[in-house]
Amino acid sequence: MTQPTSPSPEFYAEYTPAAPPAALPRPPLRLSCVVPAFNEAVNLPRFIPALAEAVAQLTPHFEIVIVNDGSTDATHTVAMELVAHSGLPLRYLALSRNFGKEAALSAGIDHTRGNAVVLIDGDFQHPLDLLPEMHDLWQRGYDMVYGVIADRGAESGAKRVGTHLFYRIMNAGNSVKMPPNAGDYRWLDRKVANALKALPERHRFMKGLYAWVGFKTAALPFVPLDRAAGASSFNLRRLGSLALLGLTSFTTLPLRVWSVIGALVALAALLYGGWITLETLLFGADLAGWPTLAASIMLFSGVQLMSIGILGEYIGRIYDEVKQRPSYLLARDEDHSSLRSNDNV
The missing domain is CATH 1.10.287 (Helix Hairpins)
Known part of the structure; x- marks a missing residue:
């Protein structure tokens, strides 16, 4: 796997405030991890235990919410096996069909119970060793900590140019600025998760919604690791559709x-x-x-x-x-989580 490199201090300072905000002490951490999965049958058996091991270093009180976004492989079977036999605090949500990653993330956030929420992909591209630093920034008063891709060298030239152009257009003349290269790898405080749940949009462009809700934010640069197995489902057509959704949702x-x-x-x-x-x-x-x-x-x-x-x-x-159709429909909800609905207070 490709190992993360250390970005320059200037890169970090471009996104993160110099000093953390003053804040009251955080309550004991009860962490919900949302893992959207589309055709991840090969990765889930390794990733879920690895995620649980990393999170257990932060708190014994956690849950992992797997959201199956209408996979066509054996993701459902694998997830059901993990829920039934892994002994981990898992909750499995199966959407009735493929609604897209934005809807899968929304479904996961809607069903979390912790006082903090982590959004993370199930293909090992989001480095697990970044979680302690995210936790530390949350403890210091930041309400949202997000990963910023520091190096897109492994991507094609067309994708890099398209991404740069997209963020330039999105931020031109827009009062709500979206940090370039910020992805879905995020740590959210409960009040941020509740704010996202309260937004009424059906077609949800999550990167724009993260920026719109505001709150005290900090960025952590990282280099995405190689996928452990399989291929990304985000081809140019899907990326183009997502870009069009963002343009028509957040800028005129x-x-x-x-x-x-x-x-x-x-x-x-x-x-x-x-x-x-x-x-x-x-x-x-x-x-x-x-x-x-x-x-x-x-x-x-x-x-x-x-x-x-x-x-x-x-x-x-x-x-x-x-x-006013819902963003997603649930076909199955297997709840083996150890957290209860009043744990986030």
């Missing part, structure tokens, strides 16, 4: 851009119309201008259709929201 910049483009095209058309009128008055009509006119009509039609398409994406999000 595309609408503003096309408003400006429309104004510029209209201005150019007005100037060109004035030039044609002047040319006709001075030199008379010339049929040779018809190709230019046809090309102009095609250009304006294309701009209008693209504008309507972007507007349609936003209207589609509104349509989905007003139907």
Whole structure:
């Protein structure tokens, strides 16, 4: 596996406040770990015990919530075996179909009982040895500690460029800034988890919601480890869909851009119309201008259709929201957790 490298102090200082906020002492830690799983049958038998061992170093009071996001492999069977025979404090949630990672994370958060929640992938890419540092920052008063990918060198050039462009667009003119390269590896205080649960969105872009709720946050740089087994299900199509969800959920910049483009095209058309009128008055009509006119009509039609398409994406999000369908549906809930609902008080 690729081992994490130590980022420069400047990288850490870019995200983390210089001094922790003043805070009252935290209550004894009761930790809930949310593990979204999509086709992770090979990884779960090794990862869940490893996660339990790492968390047990922090507190004896913990639970691990496995969320099966409509897997098509043996993830369900493996998870049921772990719940029944591992002896670990597990809770298994099986969604009725594949709703996507954002919904799986929401389902996990909704069913946690601890006074702190860890969101972590089940493929070993999120280093477990970062958990003690997250715990220490939580104890010092931070309400949310999130991992920031310090090195994307293993990713393709297209993905790195696309990620950089995405965050630039998302943060341009937006009052809520999303930290670039921040992922879903997070430690949340109970009040942050409750705030996320209270948000009514059906189409949930979690990275935007993390930033929107605010609270005192700190960042921890890390380099993702190699997957222990299997291949990532996040291909370019899925990443593109997630980026489109984020753009239409947390920024109106595309609408503003096309408003400006429309104004510029209209201005150019007005100037060109004035030039044609002047040319006709001075030199008379010339049929040779018809190709230019046809090309102009095609250009304006294309701009209008693209504008309507972007507007349609936003209207589609509104349509989905007003139907008020739930973000996910549970097909099964196997609760062998040692934490109870009043443990987070």
